[in-house]
Amino acid sequence: MPTNPDALVTTEWVAEHLGEPGIVVAEVDEDATAYAANHIPGAVGFDWKADFQDPVRRAFLDREGFAALMNARGISNDDHVVLYGGNNNWFAAYAYWYFRIYGHDKVSLMDGGRKLWELQGRELTDEPTKVASSSGYVAGEPDPEIRARRDQILADYVGAPEGKALVDVRSPAEFAGELIAPPHLPNEGAQVPGHIPGAANVPWGSAVNPDTGQFLPTERLRELYAAKGVTPDKDVAAYCRIGERSAHTWFVLHELLGYDRVRNYDGSWTEYGSLVDVPVELGRTSNAGRLGATPFGRQGLGARPHPRPAGPNHPSRRHEHTVVGRS
Secondary structure, three states, rough: OOOOOOOOOOHHHHHHHHOOEEEEEEEEEEOOOOHOOOEEOOEEEEEEOOOOEEEOOOOOOOOOHHHHHHHHOOOOOOOEEEOOOOHHHHHHHHHHHHHOOOOOOOOEEEOOOOHHHHHHOOOOOOOOOOOOOOOOOOOOOOOOHHHHHHHHHHHHHHOOOOOEEEHHHHHOHHHHOOOOOOOOOOOOOOOOOOOOOEEOEEEEHHOOOOOOOOOOOHHHHHHHOOOOOOOOOOOOEEEOOOOOHHHHHHEEEEEEEEOOEEEEEEOOHHOOOOOOOOOOOOOOOOOOOOOOOOOOOOOOOEOOOOOOOOOOOOOOOOOOOOOOOOO
């Protein structure tokens, strides 16, 4: 699959096209109050949780709900939606994945997100954007080719059998089982720590320049993932804790590098790490390629019993990595 040339636009492009008919700029942040404080002039705002998540179940909006959300923001099927946000476009990439799930192909990320826009001294406003609601948006059927589900992970990806790759995009401490969730989110963890056997740990933030928030050059991205065995000839599934960080990695692999078969496992570790009698690994290395196809319910090579998370004075916690963000 070729790379998607429309997936990424520059801040310059956005500045030149602000206010044009058919262009909708939208902000999506972890901190839902950021948009209200200030935003790009004319941009609409999405609350990643209140707007995109089902209010009762652990699920994202269904097809009808997504269409209603687009109508509420005055977005039509023909509009080119440009998403941006804070923290290196973390939640903007998550929203991008939702747009692609429901078949809205005219969608882009603004490279560098809010961070680069601010670094360049570009205009921000606290004036609310006035939007006339619309009607008639038609969401497509959910695309099953870019989403991985629990049973699919268990049947096809555990142990990273031949032709498959798993990418755990959490911090090394979360991957190793030294942390079960980011410290500021103690109530959003799984039942046990660790990672899916066979997974390679490539933290999501390693794909961006920390100074500007922009994605690394294509060749550096290819090298980053190839070094961990995540290559375009494989069927890849990415996961994190609840699916947001892994959507960012999905964007890199599928849209920027043109990997043809990439899925985001949005159930991620909070789902997998709460299942009964499934293989789990601990430690900062993985037995990728050595487990073979480990069936549901059978412990694979290197899989260990589920321990309790290490306490604050446990030796494994003394050198833990700082965890930034939520997912």
